[in-house]
Amino acid sequence: MTLLHARGLEKSYGRTPALRGVSLDIAHGEFVAVTGPSGCGKSTLLHSLAGILAPDAGEVHFDGRRLDDLTEDARSRLRRTEFGVLFQFGGLVAELTAAENVALPLLLGGRSRREARTTALTWLERLGVADVADSLPGETSGGQQQRCAAARALVTEPRVLFADEPTGALDALAGEQLLGLLSRLTREQGTTVVLVTHEPRVAGYADREIVLRDGEVDSTGLGVTGFDTAATRLTAGNRGAA
Numbered sequence: 001m002t003l004l005h006a007r008g009l010e011k012s013y014g015r016t017p018a019l020r021g022v023s024l025d026i027a028h029g030e031f032v033a034v035t036g037p038s039g040c041g042k043s044t045l046l047h048s049l050a051g052i053l054a055p056d057a058g059e060v061h062f063d064g065r066r067l068d069d070l071t072e073d074a075r076s077r078l079r080r081t082e083f084g085v086l087f088q089f090g091g092l093v094a095e096l097t098a099a100e101n102v103a104l105p106l107l108l109g110g111r112s113r114r115e116a117r118t119t120a121l122t123w124l125e126r127l128g129v130a131d132v133a134d135s136l137p138g139e140t141s142g143g144q145q146q147r148c149a150a151a152r153a154l155v156t157e158p159r160v161l162f163a164d165e166p167t168g169a170l171d172a173l174a175g176e177q178l179l180g181l182l183s184r185l186t187r188e189q190g191t192t193v194v195l196v197t198h199e200p201r202v203a204g205y206a207d208r209e210i211v212l213r214d215g216e217v218d219s220t221g222l223g224v225t226g227f228d229t230a231a232t233r234l235t236a237g238n239r240g241a242a
């Protein structure tokens with residue numbers, strides 16, 4: 001069943017077209033990688049689907065509700081309750097500890113301090129970084145920071161996780177570890193994932209790949225770019241076995 005539905009999305013920055021009529025459907029629980037060359041519109045598409053950016057034309061529907069013409073307040077409420085976002089640079093608040101960073105979305109949602117901290121610690125544990133719970137981001141490694149950012153994105157148990165190059169700033173090992181965790185945790189929770197990447201290795205974790213080219217959908221399917229990498233085969237095999 002479709003959870004995210006977009007039709008005819010268009011977006012330009014001044015005279016530069018970024019999206020030129022993108023239509024797509026993403027099912028409940030699907031893990032989709034949006035790929036394509038630099039500048040093809042991946043981030044613009046992600047931001048439009050997540051209600052961060054208003055498209056110039058076209059429609060975005062989330063679970064049957066039209067999203068693109070909501071007020072900024074309504075969109076921001078929806079983002080807080082239904083969506084989690086994870087960017088290349090986690091964007092943790094430097095003055096707050098890891099646990100405080102992860103608790104923040106829960107506090108904003110009205111949960112008590114005690115409950116928010118307990119839930120934050122559970123998610124830090126799931127992401128394998130409970131040991132840095134009381135450290136400031138600057139006292140931890142890039143990989144640990146990105147895992148904390150992932151915990152913060154997932155702590156509200158969002159229906160959709162939007163991730164833009166989440167491993168882009170990490171070394172290969174830290175990137176693989178984060179992707180492995182994200183893939184396992186989101187599948188366990190039934191979270192839909194929309195992940196932007198230009199790396200075939202990363203796209204290999206997805207159920208399906210949507211390839212953009214010059215602001216349009218070029219193709220969609222599993223390994224459609226011919227990225228039949230070891231990672232793709234391994235992940236597909238793991239999925240079959242799961």
Ligand SMILES: Nc1ncnc2c1ncn2[C@@H]1O[C@H](COP(=O)(O)OP(=O)(O)OP(=O)(O)O)[C@@H](O)[C@H]1O
Nearest residue numbers: 013016017018037038039040041042043044045198
């Ligand atoms: N804030 C902005 N102002 C002006 N032009 C922009 C802005 N953001 C994106 N663009 C342009 O829109 C087009 C699509 O950009 P977008 O960032 O969506 O692509 P991308 O595929 O995510 O790129 P990359 O892989 O390099 O991050 C590009 O031509 C880009 O230069």
